[in-house]
Amino acid sequence: MVYLSHMKFRFVYLIIFFGVISCSKQEVRKPISASSGHIMESTTALLKKINTVEEIKIINYIKKDSLHDYIRSSYGFWYHYIVKNQTDTITPSKEDVVSLTYDILDLSDQVLYSKEFIGVKEYIVDKEDFIPGLQYGIKLMKEGESIKFIIPSFNAYGVLGDENKIGMNTSIISRVTLININK
Numbered sequence: 101m102v103y104l105s106h107m108k109f110r111f112v113y114l115i116i117f118f119g120v121i122s123c124s125k126q127e128v129r130k131p132i133s134a135s136s137g138h139i140m141e142s143t144t145a146l147l148k149k150i151n152t153v154e155e156i157k158i159i160n161y162i163k164k165d166s167l168h169d170y171i172r173s174s175y176g177f178w179y180h181y182i183v184k185n186q187t188d189t190i191t192p193s194k195e196d197v198v199s200l201t202y203d204i205l206d207l208s209d210q211v212l213y214s215k216e217f218i219g220v221k222e223y224i225v226d227k228e229d230f231i232p233g234l235q236y237g238i239k240l241m242k243e244g245e246s247i248k249f250i251i252p253s254f255n256a257y258g259v260l261g262d263e264n265k266i267g268m269n270t271s272i273i274s275r276v277t278l279i280n281i282n283k
Contacts, residue, residue, distance in 0.1 A: 147254075154252045154271050161207050161250065168248075175236040176255050182246035182275065192239055192281050194226040199279040200238065204272050207250075212265040212272070220279065231256055234274060241278040249274045 158178060162170050168180040192198050200221050204213040223230055225238065233251035241247060253259070253269045261267045 150269050151252065151254065154269065157207055158250050158252065158271055170250070173236065173240075175233065176252055177233040177237060178250040179237060179240070179247050182248055183244065183277075185242040185245045188242040188244075190281060190283075191242055192225045192278075193283075196225045197282040198223050198225060198238060199282075200276055201279065202234065202274050202276040204266070204274050206266075207271055207273065209273070215275075231272075231274070234276065237276065238278065241276070243278055243280050246275060246277040249276065 162178060170178040170180045172178050200223060201215045202218060202221065203211060203215045204218075205211050223238070226235065231251065233249060233255035236255075237247065237249050237251075250271065250273050252271045253261075256272045257266045257270065259268060261270055266272060
């Protein structure tokens with residue numbers, strides 16, 4: 101019986117001891133090493149350099165295609181009309197379902213993905229994940245129009261590419277035909 105009381109005393113003593121220790125003021129631990137922001141600055145500088153190189157390649161491509169006048173969009177891509185609809189004024193807007201065909205080429209005009217391979221795409225405007233440059237570009241189009249887009253990598257498949265035929269930091273060309281708009 102004395103032994104059991106002695107055990108209860110020790111148990112109560114341990115609970116009080118741990119309670120006091122856990123209530124003590126905790127010190128703020130400092131990080132092992134502070135980041136200087138150097139990584140972010142060097143990444144930004146690298147991306148600016150990549151964008152500059154891509155822009156030079158695109159401008160050179162456009163110069164070689166002297167038969168067409170390209171328009172530079174405020175979204176960072178270039179385009180020209182292959183077939184222009186002169187009569188309609190309706191363009192796609194958010195949540196419209198559009199049917200379209202498109203292909204993807206590199207800046208050497210080599211087909212990476214053909215219209216036949218891709219097939220007809222049904223796209224819900226601004227509600228589905230799609231090539232960012234084309235998401236903006238489709239909203240410029242009217243039914244029956246075809247446009248050739250030149251899209252830098254930051255507006256296409258980005259730093260990684262598509263991990264198949266489109267490489268890292270690769271600008272693409274896409275010829276898009278808007279078949280119809282379902283409002």
